[in-house]
Amino acid sequence: MIQGITIYHFLIVSTLMFFIGVMGFIIRQNLITILLSIELILNSVVINFLVFNRFLYPDQLQGHFFGLFIVGVAAAEASVAIALIINIYRRIQNIDTDEVNEMKF
Amino acid sequence: MTLNLLMFYLLSAVILGFSVMTITTGKMLRAAVYLLFVLVATAGLYFLLNYEFLAAVQLTLYAGGIVVLIIFSILLTSHISQRFERPSAWKLWIGAITLIGGSTTVLWVLLSSHFEKAATVTELPVDMHVIGEQLLGTGKNGYVLPFELISILLLAAMIVAIVIAKKEKNQN
Numbered sequence: 001m002i003q004g005i006t007i008y009h010f011l012i013v014s015t016l017m018f019f020i021g022v023m024g025f026i027i028r029q030n031l032i033t034i035l036l037s038i039e040l041i042l043n044s045v046v047i048n049f050l051v052f053n054r055f056l057y058p059d060q061l062q063g064h065f066f067g068l069f070i071v072g073v074a075a076a077e078a079s080v081a082i083a084l085i086i087n088i089y090r091r092i093q094n095i096d097t098d099e100v101n102e103m104k105f
Numbered sequence: 106m107t108l109n110l111l112m113f114y115l116l117s118a119v120i121l122g123f124s125v126m127t128i129t130t131g132k133m134l135r136a137a138v139y140l141l142f143v144l145v146a147t148a149g150l151y152f153l154l155n156y157e158f159l160a161a162v163q164l165t166l167y168a169g170g171i172v173v174l175i176i177f178s179i180l181l182t183s184h185i186s187q188r189f190e191r192p193s194a195w196k197l198w199i200g201a202i203t204l205i206g207g208s209t210t211v212l213w214v215l216l217s218s219h220f221e222k223a224a225t226v227t228e229l230p231v232d233m234h235v236i237g238e239q240l241l242g243t244g245k246n247g248y249v250l251p252f253e254l255i256s257i258l259l260l261a262a263m264i265v266a267i268v269i270a271k272k273e274k275n276q277n
Contacts, residue, residue, distance in 0.1 A: 003107060003109055004107040004109045004110040005109055005110055005113050005153075007220050008215065008216065009113060009117075010150070010154075011215050012212060012215070013117040013120060013121065013150075015208055015211045015212055015215065016121055016124075016208055017120060017121065017124050017143075018211075019203065019204045019207045019208040019211075020121070020124045020125055020128060020204065021124070021128075022200075022203055022204070022207065023128060023200040023201070023203055023204040024127065024128030024200075026196060026199055026200040026203060027128065027192040027196050027197055027200040028128065028192070029189065029190075029192065030133065030183075030189065032133060032137075032175060032178060032179055032182065032183075033128075033133060033136055033189075035175065036127055036128075036136055036137065036140050036175065037127075037128060039140060039144075039167075039171065040124055040127065040128075040140070040143065043143070043144065043147050043167075046147075047147065047150060050151060050154050050156055050159065051154065054154045054155070054156070055220065055222065056220060056221075056222050057222075057226070058222075058226060058228040058229060059226040059227055059228065059229050060229065060246060061229065061231065061235070061236070061239055061246070064156055064158075064159060064231065064236075065239070065240065065248045065251070067156075067159055068159060068162060068240075069251055069255055071159075071162055071163065071166055071167065072166075072255045072258070072259065073255070073258065074167070074171065075166055075167075075170060075171055075259070075262075076258055076259055076261075076262035077262075078171045078174060078175070079174065079262055079263070079266045080262050080265050080266055080269070082174055082175070082177075082178045082266075083265065083266040083267075083269040083270040084269055085178060085182065086178060086181060086182065086270050087269050087270055089181070089182045090272075095182055095183070
């Protein structure tokens with residue numbers, strides 16, 4: 001238990017961060033900024049895992065390892081997404097979502 | 106107010122403020138740098154929770170790896186001084202409604218629920234010895250299977266990234 005801070009403090013911060021990420025996902029038009037919003041969402045989820053681990057089950061490390069694996073999956077996802085974005089840019093010189101609406105041309 | 110709480114408020118203010126700036130700023134490179142600040146402050150929260158190893162992983166892998174990768178791709182795909190046009194009004198409305206509606210729903214459920222810790226648990230010290238034994242353990246509390254899975258996943262991601270981003274040879 002951490003002195004002075006309750007579980008609600010952390011959960012409120014991570015909830016707000018999650019929905020800010022969702023809002024960014026909706027209002028952005030550039031593929032890379034959408035990727036940035038996804039990173040925000042993933043980070044808020046990792047905070048949740050760690051907080052539940054620390055406050056409710058401090059005798060095990062499940063949330064800690066989930067967080068570790070989420071960070072690894074996020075790295076893999078970012079690298080593949082950026083490879084796709086660069087390939088799209090090479091083909092049509094643009095990475096706005098409004099322009100990328102045909103799968104084959 | 107304890108120093109703990111003060112530090113928590115500082116870190117969460119940095120996280121929320123820079124999150125908002127990440128999704129609203131007009132310049133793309135700035136958005137990436139604001140995301141870097143968010144990730145560093147999140148690592149600070151992990152330190153506050155006494156998970157030093159994960160905080161170090163967050164700093165090196167996220168802040169050092171992914172953000173640099175994103176900045177590279179920004180520089181490859183767009184001009185530094187390029188500004189976004191503002192999002193259309195109906196997109197802003199949908200986003201704002203999602204933000205307000207979703208967060209009030211979740212916060213309402215959150216604040217009306219009660220979290221209870223099991224009374225008799227003893228706190229496990231999270232040091233490198235425990236983490237290493239559990240990460241590579243096969244018995245109870247062993248995580249060697251996801252560990253191996255993620256190594257295969259990373260290999261696959263690396264191959265996919267190379268294959269997708271490779272320049273195509275000129276067909277004659």
